[in-house]
Amino acid sequence: MDLYNKKDKFYVAVDCIIFGFDAGKLKLLVFNRKIDPFKNSLSLIGSFVKIGESVADASKRILKEFTGLENVYMKELKTYSSVDRDPGYRCISVAQYALIRINANIKKIVEEKGAKWCEIDRVPKLILDHNQMTTDALNRIEQIAKHKPVGFELLPKKFTIPKLQALYEAIYRRKLDPRNFRKKILSFDVIIKLDEKDRTSSKKGAYLYKFDHKRYKKLQELGYDFEI
Protein backbone atom coordinates (compact mmCIF):
# COMPACT_ATOMS: atom_id res chain seq x y z
CA MET A 1 0.00 0.00 0.00
CA ASP A 2 2.32 2.68 -1.27
CA LEU A 3 -0.60 5.01 -1.47
CA TYR A 4 -0.31 5.97 2.16
CA ASN A 5 3.44 6.41 2.14
CA LYS A 6 3.35 9.17 -0.42
CA LYS A 7 0.94 11.20 1.65
CA ASP A 8 1.76 14.18 3.82
CA LYS A 9 1.74 14.00 7.58
CA PHE A 10 0.82 16.70 10.04
CA TYR A 11 1.40 17.69 13.61
CA VAL A 12 -2.00 17.64 15.25
CA ALA A 13 -2.68 19.72 18.33
CA VAL A 14 -5.62 20.29 20.63
CA ASP A 15 -6.31 23.68 22.16
CA CYS A 16 -8.86 23.94 24.93
CA ILE A 17 -11.04 26.98 25.44
CA ILE A 18 -11.85 26.49 29.10
CA PHE A 19 -14.62 28.58 30.58
CA GLY A 20 -15.39 29.08 34.22
CA PHE A 21 -17.77 31.30 36.15
CA ASP A 22 -16.60 33.11 39.25
CA ALA A 23 -17.64 36.24 41.10
CA GLY A 24 -20.47 36.83 38.66
CA LYS A 25 -18.14 36.85 35.66
CA LEU A 26 -17.55 34.44 32.84
CA LYS A 27 -13.83 33.62 32.66
CA LEU A 28 -11.31 32.01 30.37
CA LEU A 29 -8.32 29.95 31.41
CA VAL A 30 -5.08 31.17 29.81
CA PHE A 31 -1.59 29.89 30.17
CA ASN A 32 1.65 31.81 30.48
CA ARG A 33 4.13 29.78 28.44
CA LYS A 34 7.34 28.98 30.20
CA ILE A 35 9.11 27.36 27.27
CA ASP A 36 9.60 27.92 23.59
CA PRO A 37 7.95 28.22 21.20
CA PHE A 38 6.20 31.44 22.26
CA LYS A 39 7.96 31.59 25.61
CA ASN A 40 6.43 34.27 27.86
CA SER A 41 3.39 34.67 25.66
CA LEU A 42 -0.16 33.85 26.61
CA SER A 43 -2.01 30.97 25.02
CA LEU A 44 -4.87 28.61 25.50
CA ILE A 45 -4.15 25.31 27.21
CA GLY A 46 -2.98 22.98 24.49
CA SER A 47 -0.87 20.01 23.55
CA PHE A 48 0.16 17.91 20.63
CA VAL A 49 -1.89 14.80 20.09
CA LYS A 50 0.08 11.59 20.57
CA ILE A 51 -0.05 8.77 18.10
CA GLY A 52 -1.68 6.44 20.62
CA GLU A 53 -4.56 8.67 21.64
CA SER A 54 -7.61 10.25 20.07
CA VAL A 55 -8.12 13.99 19.93
CA ALA A 56 -10.66 13.67 22.73
CA ASP A 57 -8.14 11.71 24.81
CA ALA A 58 -5.56 14.42 24.35
CA SER A 59 -8.00 17.10 25.49
CA LYS A 60 -8.92 15.12 28.56
CA ARG A 61 -5.26 14.57 29.34
CA ILE A 62 -4.36 18.24 29.36
CA LEU A 63 -7.55 19.30 31.06
CA LYS A 64 -6.68 16.96 33.89
CA GLU A 65 -3.11 18.20 33.95
CA PHE A 66 -4.14 21.84 34.25
CA THR A 67 -7.15 21.56 36.53
CA GLY A 68 -7.03 18.12 38.08
CA LEU A 69 -10.52 17.52 36.71
CA GLU A 70 -11.99 14.53 34.93
CA ASN A 71 -15.50 14.04 33.53
CA VAL A 72 -15.82 17.62 32.47
CA TYR A 73 -18.27 18.99 29.93
CA MET A 74 -16.11 19.28 26.83
CA LYS A 75 -17.05 19.41 23.15
CA GLU A 76 -15.26 19.86 19.90
CA LEU A 77 -15.45 23.35 18.48
CA LYS A 78 -13.74 22.98 15.09
CA THR A 79 -10.40 22.47 13.43
CA TYR A 80 -8.03 25.28 12.57
CA SER A 81 -5.89 24.33 9.65
CA SER A 82 -4.80 27.38 7.66
CA VAL A 83 -1.46 26.74 6.04
CA ASP A 84 0.02 29.81 7.71
CA ARG A 85 -1.65 29.59 11.10
CA ASP A 86 1.57 28.58 12.82
CA PRO A 87 4.55 30.31 11.22
CA GLY A 88 6.96 27.75 12.66
CA TYR A 89 5.49 24.45 11.59
CA ARG A 90 2.61 23.01 9.63
CA CYS A 91 0.21 22.09 12.38
CA ILE A 92 -3.51 21.48 12.52
CA SER A 93 -5.31 22.24 15.74
CA VAL A 94 -8.61 20.82 16.88
CA ALA A 95 -10.15 23.29 19.31
CA GLN A 96 -12.27 22.03 22.17
CA TYR A 97 -14.36 24.09 24.56
CA ALA A 98 -14.95 23.08 28.14
CA LEU A 99 -17.15 24.33 30.96
CA ILE A 100 -15.93 23.81 34.49
CA ARG A 101 -16.87 24.69 38.04
CA ILE A 102 -14.24 26.92 39.55
CA ASN A 103 -13.44 26.17 43.18
CA ALA A 104 -10.59 26.85 45.59
CA ASN A 105 -8.83 23.61 44.77
CA ILE A 106 -8.87 24.29 41.05
CA LYS A 107 -7.65 27.80 41.57
CA LYS A 108 -4.67 26.40 43.42
CA ILE A 109 -3.77 23.87 40.72
CA VAL A 110 -4.22 26.47 38.01
CA GLU A 111 -1.87 28.85 39.77
CA GLU A 112 0.78 26.18 40.24
CA LYS A 113 0.70 25.51 36.52
CA GLY A 114 1.29 29.14 35.68
CA ALA A 115 -2.20 29.52 34.24
CA LYS A 116 -4.78 32.11 35.21
CA TRP A 117 -8.43 33.01 34.85
CA CYS A 118 -9.22 36.16 32.95
CA GLU A 119 -12.54 37.87 32.42
CA ILE A 120 -14.06 37.05 29.12
CA ASP A 121 -14.30 40.63 27.95
CA ARG A 122 -10.73 41.36 28.95
CA VAL A 123 -8.92 38.53 27.22
CA PRO A 124 -5.40 39.70 26.32
CA LYS A 125 -3.59 38.99 23.07
CA LEU A 126 -2.99 35.27 22.79
CA ILE A 127 -0.63 33.46 20.44
CA LEU A 128 -1.50 32.33 16.91
CA ASP A 129 -5.23 32.11 16.24
CA HIS A 130 -6.17 31.54 19.88
CA ASN A 131 -8.14 34.76 20.17
CA GLN A 132 -10.19 33.68 17.18
CA MET A 133 -10.78 30.31 18.80
CA THR A 134 -12.00 32.05 21.93
CA THR A 135 -14.43 34.22 20.02
CA ASP A 136 -15.72 31.23 18.08
CA ALA A 137 -16.17 29.24 21.28
CA LEU A 138 -18.07 32.05 22.96
CA ASN A 139 -20.47 32.26 20.05
CA ARG A 140 -20.91 28.51 20.10
CA ILE A 141 -21.69 28.46 23.80
CA GLU A 142 -24.17 31.24 23.36
CA GLN A 143 -25.96 29.16 20.74
CA ILE A 144 -25.79 25.94 22.73
CA ALA A 145 -26.99 27.65 25.89
CA LYS A 146 -30.22 28.57 24.14
CA HIS A 147 -31.18 24.95 23.78
CA LYS A 148 -29.31 22.92 26.35
CA PRO A 149 -28.96 23.71 30.04
CA VAL A 150 -25.16 23.95 29.85
CA GLY A 151 -25.16 26.74 32.39
CA PHE A 152 -25.33 24.22 35.20
CA GLU A 153 -21.90 22.90 34.23
CA LEU A 154 -20.37 26.19 35.28
CA LEU A 155 -22.05 26.61 38.65
CA PRO A 156 -21.36 24.80 41.92
CA LYS A 157 -23.53 21.74 42.55
CA LYS A 158 -25.69 23.90 44.79
CA PHE A 159 -26.63 27.26 43.40
CA THR A 160 -29.27 29.94 43.77
CA ILE A 161 -31.60 31.13 41.05
CA PRO A 162 -30.15 34.66 41.09
CA LYS A 163 -26.68 33.15 40.50
CA LEU A 164 -28.00 31.05 37.63
CA GLN A 165 -29.57 34.13 36.14
CA ALA A 166 -26.31 36.08 36.47
CA LEU A 167 -24.58 33.31 34.56
CA TYR A 168 -27.07 33.39 31.71
CA GLU A 169 -26.81 37.16 31.63
CA ALA A 170 -23.03 36.79 31.29
CA ILE A 171 -23.40 34.31 28.46
CA TYR A 172 -26.01 36.32 26.58
CA ARG A 173 -24.48 39.66 27.50
CA ARG A 174 -27.86 41.14 28.37
CA LYS A 175 -30.13 41.56 31.37
CA LEU A 176 -33.01 39.19 31.95
CA ASP A 177 -36.22 39.76 33.88
CA PRO A 178 -35.96 37.94 37.23
CA ARG A 179 -39.63 36.93 37.34
CA ASN A 180 -39.69 35.56 33.83
CA PHE A 181 -36.33 33.85 34.24
CA ARG A 182 -37.42 32.10 37.41
CA LYS A 183 -40.72 31.07 35.89
CA LYS A 184 -39.04 29.58 32.84
CA ILE A 185 -36.29 27.74 34.67
CA LEU A 186 -38.76 26.24 37.12
CA SER A 187 -41.10 25.25 34.30
CA PHE A 188 -38.41 22.92 32.93
CA ASP A 189 -38.70 21.00 36.14
CA VAL A 190 -35.02 20.05 36.21
CA ILE A 191 -33.87 21.83 39.34
CA ILE A 192 -34.67 20.76 42.87
CA LYS A 193 -35.17 23.24 45.69
CA LEU A 194 -33.13 22.44 48.80
CA ASP A 195 -33.84 23.29 52.41
CA GLU A 196 -30.79 25.52 52.62
CA LYS A 197 -30.17 29.16 51.92
CA ASP A 198 -27.12 30.94 50.66
CA ARG A 199 -26.66 34.18 52.59
CA THR A 200 -23.39 35.27 51.06
CA SER A 201 -24.92 37.81 48.78
CA SER A 202 -27.98 39.04 50.65
CA LYS A 203 -29.32 39.28 54.16
CA LYS A 204 -32.54 37.58 53.35
CA GLY A 205 -30.68 34.75 51.68
CA ALA A 206 -31.64 32.83 48.55
CA TYR A 207 -32.71 29.20 48.43
CA LEU A 208 -30.20 26.76 47.04
CA TYR A 209 -31.16 24.40 44.24
CA LYS A 210 -29.51 21.46 42.61
CA PHE A 211 -29.71 20.20 39.06
CA ASP A 212 -31.77 17.04 38.51
CA HIS A 213 -29.57 15.11 36.08
CA LYS A 214 -31.83 12.06 35.93
CA ARG A 215 -34.89 14.04 35.07
CA TYR A 216 -32.96 16.10 32.56
CA LYS A 217 -31.79 12.98 30.77
CA LYS A 218 -35.31 11.62 30.67
CA LEU A 219 -36.73 14.83 29.23
CA GLN A 220 -33.92 15.09 26.74
CA GLU A 221 -34.60 11.59 25.49
CA LEU A 222 -38.21 12.60 24.93
CA GLY A 223 -36.95 15.28 22.58
CA TYR A 224 -37.76 18.07 24.99
CA ASP A 225 -36.23 21.39 23.96
CA PHE A 226 -34.92 23.60 26.76
CA GLU A 227 -35.12 26.95 25.08
CA ILE A 228 -33.96 29.48 27.63
Place this chain on the structure above:
Amino acid sequence: MDLYNKKDKFYVAVDCIIFGFDAGKLKLLVFNRKIDPFKNSLSLIGSFVKIGESVADASKRILKEFTGLENVYMKELKTYSSVDRDPGYRCISVAQYALIRINANIKKIVEEKGAKWCEIDRVPKLILDHNQMTTDALNRIEQIAKHKPVGFELLPKKFTIPKLQALYEAIYRRKLDPRNFRKKILSFDVIIKLDEKDRTSSKKGAYLYKFDHKRYKKLQELGYDFEI
Protein backbone atom coordinates in the same frame (compact mmCIF):
# COMPACT_ATOMS: atom_id res chain seq x y z
CA MET B 1 13.07 23.96 18.51
CA ASP B 2 13.51 20.31 19.24
CA LEU B 3 10.13 20.25 20.86
CA TYR B 4 8.35 19.84 17.55
CA ASN B 5 10.65 17.16 16.21
CA LYS B 6 9.85 14.76 18.98
CA LYS B 7 6.15 14.97 18.28
CA ASP B 8 4.03 12.48 16.42
CA LYS B 9 2.68 13.17 12.98
CA PHE B 10 -0.60 12.03 11.46
CA TYR B 11 -2.19 11.41 8.15
CA VAL B 12 -5.09 13.82 7.95
CA ALA B 13 -8.04 13.08 5.71
CA VAL B 14 -11.27 14.81 4.82
CA ASP B 15 -14.45 12.88 4.19
CA CYS B 16 -17.42 14.66 2.68
CA ILE B 17 -20.98 13.76 3.48
CA ILE B 18 -22.65 15.16 0.39
CA PHE B 19 -26.40 15.50 0.40
CA GLY B 20 -28.64 16.11 -2.55
CA PHE B 21 -32.39 16.17 -3.09
CA ASP B 22 -33.93 14.48 -6.07
CA ALA B 23 -37.29 12.98 -6.92
CA GLY B 24 -38.64 13.97 -3.51
CA LYS B 25 -35.92 12.07 -1.67
CA LEU B 26 -32.93 13.15 0.32
CA LYS B 27 -29.83 11.42 -1.06
CA LEU B 28 -26.22 10.76 -0.17
CA LEU B 29 -23.31 10.61 -2.57
CA VAL B 30 -21.26 7.42 -2.16
CA PHE B 31 -18.23 6.25 -4.02
CA ASN B 32 -17.33 2.80 -5.27
CA ARG B 33 -13.61 2.51 -4.63
CA LYS B 34 -11.61 1.33 -7.59
CA ILE B 35 -8.28 1.06 -5.84
CA ASP B 36 -6.86 -0.18 -2.58
CA PRO B 37 -7.25 0.29 0.25
CA PHE B 38 -10.85 -0.92 0.41
CA LYS B 39 -11.07 -1.69 -3.29
CA ASN B 40 -14.65 -2.45 -4.36
CA SER B 41 -16.11 -1.16 -1.11
CA LEU B 42 -18.37 1.84 -0.77
CA SER B 43 -17.20 4.96 0.99
CA LEU B 44 -17.85 8.64 1.31
CA ILE B 45 -15.97 10.96 -1.00
CA GLY B 46 -12.65 11.63 0.67
CA SER B 47 -9.01 12.47 0.29
CA PHE B 48 -5.86 13.02 2.26
CA VAL B 49 -5.12 16.61 3.09
CA LYS B 50 -1.96 17.93 1.45
CA ILE B 51 0.67 19.83 3.35
CA GLY B 52 0.07 22.98 1.35
CA GLU B 53 -3.68 23.22 1.83
CA SER B 54 -6.13 23.68 4.65
CA VAL B 55 -8.78 21.12 5.53
CA ALA B 56 -11.37 23.34 3.88
CA ASP B 57 -9.24 23.59 0.73
CA ALA B 58 -9.01 19.81 0.56
CA SER B 59 -12.78 19.43 0.85
CA LYS B 60 -13.36 21.97 -1.89
CA ARG B 61 -10.82 20.22 -4.08
CA ILE B 62 -12.52 16.85 -3.90
CA LEU B 63 -16.00 18.25 -4.10
CA LYS B 64 -15.03 19.90 -7.34
CA GLU B 65 -13.42 16.72 -8.58
CA PHE B 66 -16.50 14.60 -7.95
CA THR B 67 -19.24 17.03 -8.91
CA GLY B 68 -17.60 19.82 -10.88
CA LEU B 69 -19.07 22.27 -8.38
CA GLU B 70 -17.53 25.23 -6.62
CA ASN B 71 -19.03 27.60 -4.05
CA VAL B 72 -21.09 24.91 -2.46
CA TYR B 73 -22.63 25.04 0.99
CA MET B 74 -20.15 23.03 3.05
CA LYS B 75 -19.45 23.01 6.78
CA GLU B 76 -17.25 21.10 9.13
CA LEU B 77 -19.01 18.31 11.02
CA LYS B 78 -16.34 17.05 13.40
CA THR B 79 -13.11 15.12 13.55
CA TYR B 80 -12.93 11.35 13.82
CA SER B 81 -9.75 10.31 15.52
CA SER B 82 -10.16 7.01 17.36
CA VAL B 83 -6.87 5.18 17.46
CA ASP B 84 -8.44 2.15 15.82
CA ARG B 85 -10.73 3.84 13.33
CA ASP B 86 -8.57 2.82 10.38
CA PRO B 87 -7.02 -0.60 10.95
CA GLY B 88 -4.35 0.07 8.35
CA TYR B 89 -2.86 3.38 9.38
CA ARG B 90 -3.16 6.00 12.07
CA CYS B 91 -5.27 8.60 10.37
CA ILE B 92 -7.47 11.42 11.58
CA SER B 93 -10.41 12.43 9.45
CA VAL B 94 -12.19 15.75 9.47
CA ALA B 95 -15.71 15.16 8.20
CA GLN B 96 -17.48 17.86 6.21
CA TYR B 97 -21.09 17.93 5.14
CA ALA B 98 -22.24 19.59 1.96
CA LEU B 99 -25.60 20.39 0.40
CA ILE B 100 -25.82 20.52 -3.36
CA ARG B 101 -28.38 20.93 -6.11
CA ILE B 102 -28.57 17.79 -8.16
CA ASN B 103 -28.96 18.38 -11.89
CA ALA B 104 -28.38 16.42 -15.07
CA ASN B 105 -24.83 17.67 -15.49
CA ILE B 106 -23.85 16.66 -11.98
CA LYS B 107 -25.45 13.26 -12.42
CA LYS B 108 -23.24 12.73 -15.45
CA ILE B 109 -20.01 13.72 -13.69
CA VAL B 110 -20.90 11.63 -10.66
CA GLU B 111 -21.47 8.59 -12.83
CA GLU B 112 -18.19 9.02 -14.66
CA LYS B 113 -16.38 9.07 -11.34
CA GLY B 114 -17.94 5.82 -10.26
CA ALA B 115 -19.97 7.49 -7.57
CA LYS B 116 -23.72 7.28 -7.07
CA TRP B 117 -26.61 8.82 -5.22
CA CYS B 118 -28.38 6.63 -2.72
CA GLU B 119 -31.50 7.32 -0.72
CA ILE B 120 -30.76 8.45 2.77
CA ASP B 121 -32.70 5.70 4.45
CA ARG B 122 -31.13 3.04 2.26
CA VAL B 123 -27.47 3.82 2.74
CA PRO B 124 -25.47 0.59 2.40
CA LYS B 125 -22.54 -0.45 4.57
CA LEU B 126 -19.70 1.98 4.02
CA ILE B 127 -16.05 1.56 5.00
CA LEU B 128 -14.58 2.48 8.38
CA ASP B 129 -16.72 4.90 10.38
CA HIS B 130 -18.40 6.42 7.33
CA ASN B 131 -21.87 5.24 8.32
CA GLN B 132 -21.43 6.92 11.66
CA MET B 133 -20.34 10.11 9.92
CA THR B 134 -23.47 9.98 7.78
CA THR B 135 -25.74 9.58 10.79
CA ASP B 136 -23.98 12.41 12.61
CA ALA B 137 -24.27 14.65 9.57
CA LEU B 138 -27.97 13.94 9.18
CA ASN B 139 -28.60 14.87 12.77
CA ARG B 140 -26.58 18.01 12.36
CA ILE B 141 -28.50 19.08 9.28
CA GLU B 142 -31.76 18.45 11.04
CA GLN B 143 -30.66 20.80 13.81
CA ILE B 144 -29.29 23.44 11.46
CA ALA B 145 -32.39 23.32 9.29
CA LYS B 146 -34.49 24.40 12.26
CA HIS B 147 -32.73 27.74 12.40
CA LYS B 148 -31.19 28.47 9.04
CA PRO B 149 -32.89 28.15 5.66
CA VAL B 150 -30.38 25.56 4.42
CA GLY B 151 -33.09 23.76 2.52
CA PHE B 152 -32.76 26.19 -0.36
CA GLU B 153 -29.21 24.92 -1.00
CA LEU B 154 -30.63 21.59 -2.06
CA LEU B 155 -33.34 22.79 -4.42
CA PRO B 156 -33.02 24.17 -7.94
CA LYS B 157 -32.83 27.96 -8.13
CA LYS B 158 -36.50 27.96 -9.02
CA PHE B 159 -38.73 25.77 -6.88
CA THR B 160 -42.32 25.42 -5.79
CA ILE B 161 -43.60 25.58 -2.24
CA PRO B 162 -44.81 21.97 -2.28
CA LYS B 163 -41.28 20.90 -3.31
CA LEU B 164 -39.76 22.94 -0.53
CA GLN B 165 -42.17 21.35 1.90
CA ALA B 166 -41.29 17.86 0.65
CA LEU B 167 -37.64 18.65 1.29
CA TYR B 168 -38.28 19.75 4.85
CA GLU B 169 -40.41 16.68 5.40
CA ALA B 170 -37.48 14.57 4.21
CA ILE B 171 -35.08 16.33 6.55
CA TYR B 172 -37.38 16.14 9.57
CA ARG B 173 -38.76 12.76 8.64
CA ARG B 174 -42.33 13.83 9.37
CA LYS B 175 -45.29 15.33 7.57
CA LEU B 176 -46.00 19.04 7.80
CA ASP B 177 -49.28 20.86 7.38
CA PRO B 178 -49.28 22.57 3.95
CA ARG B 179 -51.19 25.64 5.14
CA ASN B 180 -49.00 26.25 8.14
CA PHE B 181 -45.84 25.55 6.19
CA ARG B 182 -46.74 28.00 3.46
CA LYS B 183 -47.74 30.64 5.98
CA LYS B 184 -44.49 30.33 7.87
CA ILE B 185 -42.19 30.27 4.86
CA LEU B 186 -43.91 33.29 3.35
CA SER B 187 -43.78 35.13 6.66
CA PHE B 188 -39.98 35.09 6.51
CA ASP B 189 -40.22 37.15 3.38
CA VAL B 190 -37.16 35.60 1.78
CA ILE B 191 -38.69 33.93 -1.24
CA ILE B 192 -39.95 35.73 -4.31
CA LYS B 193 -42.93 34.52 -6.32
CA LEU B 194 -42.26 34.25 -10.05
CA ASP B 195 -44.68 34.52 -12.94
CA GLU B 196 -44.08 30.92 -13.96
CA LYS B 197 -45.66 27.65 -13.01
CA ASP B 198 -44.17 24.20 -12.73
CA ARG B 199 -46.62 21.68 -14.18
CA THR B 200 -44.46 18.60 -13.86
CA SER B 201 -46.18 17.32 -10.77
CA SER B 202 -49.76 18.51 -11.16
CA LYS B 203 -52.18 19.60 -13.80
CA LYS B 204 -53.03 22.82 -12.07
CA GLY B 205 -49.35 23.65 -11.70
CA ALA B 206 -47.60 25.30 -8.78
CA TYR B 207 -46.04 28.73 -8.84
CA LEU B 208 -42.26 28.87 -8.91
CA TYR B 209 -40.37 30.91 -6.35
CA LYS B 210 -36.77 31.93 -5.95
CA PHE B 211 -34.75 32.55 -2.83
CA ASP B 212 -33.96 36.18 -2.03
CA HIS B 213 -30.32 35.96 -0.94
CA LYS B 214 -29.91 39.68 -0.39
CA ARG B 215 -32.89 39.98 1.85
CA TYR B 216 -31.88 36.86 3.73
CA LYS B 217 -28.45 38.29 4.44
CA LYS B 218 -29.96 41.50 5.66
CA LEU B 219 -32.38 39.75 8.00
CA GLN B 220 -29.64 37.45 9.24
CA GLU B 221 -27.45 40.42 10.11
CA LEU B 222 -30.32 41.80 12.13
CA GLY B 223 -30.21 38.64 14.21
CA TYR B 224 -33.43 37.30 12.76
CA ASP B 225 -34.06 33.66 13.62
CA PHE B 226 -35.61 31.51 10.89
CA GLU B 227 -37.17 28.85 12.99
CA ILE B 228 -38.96 26.53 10.61
Place this chain on the structure above:
DNA sequence: TCAAAAGTGTTCTCAATACACCCATGA
Protein backbone atom coordinates in the same frame (compact mmCIF):
# COMPACT_ATOMS: atom_id res chain seq x y z
C1' DT C 1 -66.21 14.60 -15.43
C1' DC C 2 -62.98 13.21 -12.49
C1' DA C 3 -58.62 12.52 -10.30
C1' DA C 4 -54.77 14.89 -8.31
C1' DA C 5 -52.22 18.36 -6.54
C1' DA C 6 -52.34 23.56 -5.38
C1' DG C 7 -53.95 27.01 -2.80
C1' DT C 8 -56.50 29.50 0.86
C1' DG C 9 -58.52 31.45 6.52
C1' DT C 10 -59.97 30.99 11.04
C1' DT C 11 -59.95 29.47 15.69
C1' DC C 12 -57.72 28.03 19.79
C1' DT C 13 -54.10 27.43 22.85
C1' DC C 14 -50.00 28.45 25.00
C1' DA C 15 -45.78 30.59 25.69
C1' DA C 16 -43.10 35.06 25.77
C1' DT C 17 -43.08 39.53 27.48
C1' DA C 18 -43.82 43.51 30.20
C1' DC C 19 -44.41 45.24 34.44
C1' DA C 20 -44.38 46.74 40.42
C1' DC C 21 -44.64 45.56 44.91
C1' DC C 22 -43.84 43.01 49.39
C1' DC C 23 -40.53 40.07 52.18
C1' DA C 24 -36.74 38.89 55.25
C1' DT C 25 -32.74 40.20 57.38
C1' DG C 26 -28.35 42.10 59.27
C1' DA C 27 -26.24 46.19 59.95
Place this chain on the structure above:
DNA sequence: TCATGGGTGTATTGAGAACACTTTTGA
Protein backbone atom coordinates in the same frame (compact mmCIF):
# COMPACT_ATOMS: atom_id res chain seq x y z
C1' DT D 1 -35.37 51.50 60.60
C1' DC D 2 -33.48 51.07 56.52
C1' DA D 3 -30.87 49.36 52.74
C1' DT D 4 -30.29 45.25 50.06
C1' DG D 5 -31.23 41.57 47.35
C1' DG D 6 -35.00 37.65 47.12
C1' DG D 7 -39.28 36.38 45.80
C1' DT D 8 -44.06 36.60 43.75
C1' DG D 9 -48.68 37.32 39.94
C1' DT D 10 -51.22 39.15 36.15
C1' DA D 11 -52.53 41.06 31.79
C1' DT D 12 -51.29 41.38 27.00
C1' DT D 13 -49.57 39.91 22.72
C1' DG D 14 -48.08 36.94 19.15
C1' DA D 15 -46.83 32.64 17.28
C1' DG D 16 -47.76 27.64 16.56
C1' DA D 17 -51.01 24.02 15.74
C1' DA D 18 -55.24 22.09 14.26
C1' DC D 19 -58.38 21.80 10.81
C1' DA D 20 -61.61 21.32 5.40
C1' DC D 21 -62.93 23.00 1.37
C1' DT D 22 -62.42 25.22 -3.37
C1' DT D 23 -59.62 25.73 -7.62
C1' DT D 24 -57.41 24.31 -11.82
C1' DT D 25 -56.63 21.43 -15.54
C1' DG D 26 -55.08 17.41 -18.38
C1' DA D 27 -56.44 12.95 -19.21
